[in-house]
Amino acid sequence: MLLLCGLLGPLGLLGGGGSAAAQGRYTRPRPAPIQVTLSERVRAPRPKPGAQDRRKPTIGVEAVLGSPPRGLAREETERLLVELIASTPDSEVEEKSDLYFRLAEVYAQQHQRWRLEAGPAAASKTKDYLLKAVKTYRALTDNQAFARYPKLDAALFSYGSTLQAGKYFPEARIVFVKLLKEFPNSAYVPQAELSFADYYFEANQLAEAEAFYKKVLEFPRSDVYGYALYKQGWVQFKLQRFPAALELFFQVAQLTRPDPKQVALTQAAKQGVLEAYVEIGTPQQALTAFAKLDPAQSSELLGTLADRYAEDGKYAQAIALYRELIKTAPTSAFVCRWQYGAARAMQSSTSVTNADKVREIENLVKLYVALNTNKALPEAEAQACHDNAAAMSGELARAYHLEAAKTRTFEALTAAEALYKAHAMGFPDAPDAATLHGGYADLLWEHAEAEANPRLQPARWALAADELAAAAKVTTEARRRAELATAAMLARKNALDIDPRPGVQAGTIDLEAAARARPQQRELTAAEASAIETFELYGANVTDRDELARTKLLTATLYRRYGQHARAIAVLAELVERYREQPTAELAANLLLDSMIRTQQYDQVLALVDALAADKPFLDGKPELVKNIALLRSRSLRRR
Numbered sequence: 001m002l003l004l005c006g007l008l009g010p011l012g013l014l015g016g017g018g019s020a021a022a023q024g025r026y027t028r029p030r031p032a033p034i035q036v037t038l039s040e041r042v043r044a045p046r047p048k049p050g051a052q053d054r055r056k057p058t059i060g061v062e063a064v065l066g067s068p069p070r071g072l073a074r075e076e077t078e079r080l081l082v083e084l085i086a087s088t089p090d091s092e093v094e095e096k097s098d099l100y101f102r103l104a105e106v107y108a109q110q111h112q113r114w115r116l117e118a119g120p121a122a123a124s125k126t127k128d129y130l131l132k133a134v135k136t137y138r139a140l141t142d143n144q145a146f147a148r149y150p151k152l153d154a155a156l157f158s159y160g161s162t163l164q165a166g167k168y169f170p171e172a173r174i175v176f177v178k179l180l181k182e183f184p185n186s187a188y189v190p191q192a193e194l195s196f197a198d199y200y201f202e203a204n205q206l207a208e209a210e211a212f213y214k215k216v217l218e219f220p221r222s223d224v225y226g227y228a229l230y231k232q233g234w235v236q237f238k239l240q241r242f243p244a245a246l247e248l249f250f251q252v253a254q255l256t257r258p259d260p261k262q263v264a265l266t267q268a269a270k271q272g273v274l275e276a277y278v279e280i281g282t283p284q285q286a287l288t289a290f291a292k293l294d295p296a297q298s299s300e301l302l303g304t305l306a307d308r309y310a311e312d313g314k315y316a317q318a319i320a321l322y323r324e325l326i327k328t329a330p331t332s333a334f335v336c337r338w339q340y341g342a343a344r345a346m347q348s349s350t351s352v353t354n355a356d357k358v359r360e361i362e363n364l365v366k367l368y369v370a371l372n373t374n375k376a377l378p379e380a381e382a383q384a385c386h387d388n389a390a391a392m393s394g395e396l397a398r399a400y401h402l403e404a405a406k407t408r409t410f411e412a413l414t415a416a417e418a419l420y421k422a423h424a425m426g427f428p429d430a431p432d433a434a435t436l437h438g439g440y441a442d443l444l445w446e447h448a449e450a451e452a453n454p455r456l457q458p459a460r461w462a463l464a465a466d467e468l469a470a471a472a473k474v475t476t477e478a479r480r481r482a483e484l485a486t487a488a489m490l491a492r493k494n495a496l497d498i499d500p501r502p503g504v505q506a507g508t509i510d511l512e513a514a515a516r517a518r519p520q521q522r523e524l525t526a527a528e529a530s531a532i533e534t535f536e537l538y539g540a541n542v543t544d545r546d547e548l549a550r551t552k553l554l555t556a557t558l559y560r561r562y563g564q565h566a567r568a569i570a571v572l573a574e575l576v577e578r579y580r581e582q583p584t585a586e587l588a589a590n591l592l593l594d595s596m597i598r599t600q601q602y603d604q605v606l607a608l609v610d611a612l613a614a615d616k617p618f619l620d621g622k623p624e625l626v627k628n629i630a631l632l633r634s635r636s637l638r639r640r
Contacts, residue, residue: 031438085099206235209231337384366426462495469488520563
């Protein structure tokens with residue numbers, strides 16, 4: 001076999017002309033619009049300054065004194081007492097008055113029992129027992145024969161309390177006035193005064209309520225002293241005397257804390273401290289103040305205080321306190337809850353940037369990852385931490401993405417990108433991971449498209465291509481997978497600044513030079529190796545034969561550029577054999593001849609030339625290939 005060198009002569013350019021510079025950027029169809037639904041976990045809560053559901057007393061006097069026992073008296077007891085009253089002569093004053101009192105108490109207890117039940121039957125019994133109790137109390141307290149009954153003050157107090165429970169407030173006040181007038185030294189005087197104070201408080205007649213609470217406070221040994229002090233704090237609060245209210249609530253909490261019987265009042269007083277502190281306190285002083293209030297519960301109370309700040313629209317104070325809590329109690333079971341609170345408060349604030357908001361969510365995801373890795377939270381808190389962090393990062397990534405699509409602002413674009421990245425890092429196995437992965441990939445395409453700095457564009461396109469390819473691999477829906485793979489292929493071409501014209505991609509084809517060449521095989525660069533991997537992914541997921549042929553031809557030209565002709569030949573041979581109807585087939589055949597000559601596969605070249613020459617349908621419309629075959633056959637390429 002003779003060497004080709006010197007026998008062929010100059011054959012010129014077989015690959016077509018054109019500029020080597022890229023002719024514009026590869027574009028893709030716009031993906032489907034982003035779907036965004038913000039859940040309650042994410043939606044910024046509306047400020048609720050002065051929320052009435054928390055700016056009021058949380059307990060009533062029954063929490064201090066205790067409610068009457070429910071259902072202790074049987075019908076037999078009631079019947080027996082009625083019979084005893086009927087059979088006891090009026091001359092037996094002490095015995096008969098005591099029977100009346102006991103029967104009235106039975107009716108009062110039954111009234112209390114049924115008042116707490118629901119339904120028409122319970123309502124009927126409530127009314128029936130109230131009427132019976134009132135009638136019996138009246139028979140006892142209005143009868144002058146029983147004026148010296150030793151428990152008459154107790155009977156009057158029970159009578160008034162029963163009327164008050166039945167919402168007969170004017171009638172109750174008449175009874176309590178009689179108690180105060182006739183028994184000024186009774187142990188029930190403070191409670192009677194309290195009933196007036198509570199009535200005026202509920203009627204929002206605060207001056208009158210304040211006066212009556214002061215009367216109760218004249219009896220420091222009374223069972224209702226602490227409660228009256230607590231209600232006096234709420235009077236001051238309603239009058240916007242917040243320092244006085246804070247002092248009174250604090251005093252009640254300290255006074256009642258040692259007494260296990262007053263736990264409810266202690267907790268209510270702490271809630272009062274919270275509400276008053278929101279009005280006048282500062283986050284900087286809060287740690288010291290609440291440590292004095294209750295060292296064991298201070299972190300929990302401070303977390304609630306931060307929540308209160310947020311509810312009142314005091315976002316800067318809320319964020320400052322949440323951060324201080326995280327700093328001072330990093331091992332608390334509530335630490336993720338505090339970070340979530342800070343992130344939500346940040347979303348509601350109008351005085352911070354998108355970058356500030358995003359950073360707080362990124363911190364939430366990082367905290368979740370660390371806590372989850374170390375199994376540092378109780379199960380319920382760990383689940384809440386997961387759900388909150390996943391929702392904040394995933395849902396707001398889409399929200400910022402939608403904003404970026406509408407406004408084309410760089411700030412929204414970078415915010416969405418950061419949150420997509422955070423979600424991917426924190427929740428790789430989330431049910432919506434593939435959807436978010438695809439959204440992140442689409443966003444990176446948009447970011448690359450919007451990049452104005454030419455020096456940064458290749459890196460932007462490469463990043464987009466990487467993520468688009470990764471998203472395609474995890475997407476199960478075939479149509480979406482193909483869309484992502486196509487976009488990855490186009491982004492990779494943009495990253496390499498590849499000219500869309502196949503002839504320019506292939507470069508010059510000089511068979512005389514090919515015959516003289518001794519190709520040195522080199523490793524592909526990382527960028528071009530990634531490009532070929534992306535092109536293969538594209539080929540596995542799309543059916544557009546024209547674009548597939550173009551992409552395979554580009555793969556072959558990349559292999560050729562690095563002297564990897566064996567790989568190029570395999571791809572080019574496939575194009576000639578399986579994509580013969582495509583416009584790229586002629587160029588593929590010429591490149592195949594060139595690579596085979598460069599690798600000195602002379603017998604194979606001649607066999608291919610003979611095969612192509614015999615394939616008239618294939619040669620039809622391919623003048624350059626016909627010309628090249630004729631030239632090759634006209635030379636003495638082998639011994640005859």
